[in-house]
Amino acid sequence: MSVGSAVYEGGPSWSVDDIPYHALATDRVRDDRRLFHILTSASFIEITSDLYTRNLVEFFQDDREIVEWLESRWEREELQHGAALKRYVQTAWPDFDWDAAYKIFFAEYSQCCTVEQLAGTRALEMAARCVVETGTATFYRMMSDLSHEPVLKRLAAEISADEVRHYKHFYRYFQRYRAVEQPSRVAVLRTLLNRAAEVEAEDAFYAFKAVFAVSNPGVEFQKRDYAAYRDGAVQLTKSHFPHGMAVKMLLKPLGLSPMVGRAMLPAITSAMRLFLSSWGGRTTTKGRSFLSGA
Numbered sequence: 001m002s003v004g005s006a007v008y009e010g011g012p013s014w015s016v017d018d019i020p021y022h023a024l025a026t027d028r029v030r031d032d033r034r035l036f037h038i039l040t041s042a043s044f045i046e047i048t049s050d051l052y053t054r055n056l057v058e059f060f061q062d063d064r065e066i067v068e069w070l071e072s073r074w075e076r077e078e079l080q081h082g083a084a085l086k087r088y089v090q091t092a093w094p095d096f097d098w099d100a101a102y103k104i105f106f107a108e109y110s111q112c113c114t115v116e117q118l119a120g121t122r123a124l125e126m127a128a129r130c131v132v133e134t135g136t137a138t139f140y141r142m143m144s145d146l147s148h149e150p151v152l153k154r155l156a157a158e159i160s161a162d163e164v165r166h167y168k169h170f171y172r173y174f175q176r177y178r179a180v181e182q183p184s185r186v187a188v189l190r191t192l193l194n195r196a197a198e199v200e201a202e203d204a205f206y207a208f209k210a211v212f213a214v215s216n217p218g219v220e221f222q223k224r225d226y227a228a229y230r231d232g233a234v235q236l237t238k239s240h241f242p243h244g245m246a247v248k249m250l251l252k253p254l255g256l257s258p259m260v261g262r263a264m265l266p267a268i269t270s271a272m273r274l275f276l277s278s279w280g281g282r283t284t285t286k287g288r289s290f291l292s293g294a
Contacts, residue, residue, distance in 0.1 A: 044207040
């Protein structure tokens, strides 16, 4: 079944070759281990988008429009994000063996990234994908705003813009399937909250674990190592995460009236600040984590 005619907003506005890696101010990032872990983890997750695509293609297999967009546009652009971040990591931290670490990550994570993790219906899965793209769009917006390194500032801004565009596609598909399946607002809200608040972020955990293993040969990995990294990463969200942008994007699938949405915005924004602070910044999306990228 196809739920509508294909509507593709303009193609990629940039490529990996457009990013001026030769101008990277290495001295501004070289000693920032938190940034190193965040960007390397993000590169692993983004460059594994073929796995996420395969799951979604299987889930929407008889919807030609969605399958075509996923395979020809979404996957290609997500893989480009991974390639661009990989090149940044290799340029900024040339001594790190990216390929060895990614091999470790993929061996573990590929075992748990399955189609069974998707939502129960197509409309609800599209609502969940809106959470995914909200997370990545706001994460990269934050990284761009925070960065004092010009190349990263530009790269993160380019990726964020792509993710906003992806959100628009998933939201459009959500609207179409909502008209067919008519899920209740409660069901949509539950899906949004569940996808935003899953207890374990396997992608972020396995990515950090792999980076740690290659960066610290001979040192046994402990879960407290990841907890320390996570606690450091959440410090970014406390004062720099674009909460307003995230809340507006997350609320959109609920179809609230403008008046109700405006009335709820301050309270929900405050709740999100407390949630992110107490929760350690983990916002897993079963295939994407807010603080790991993608």
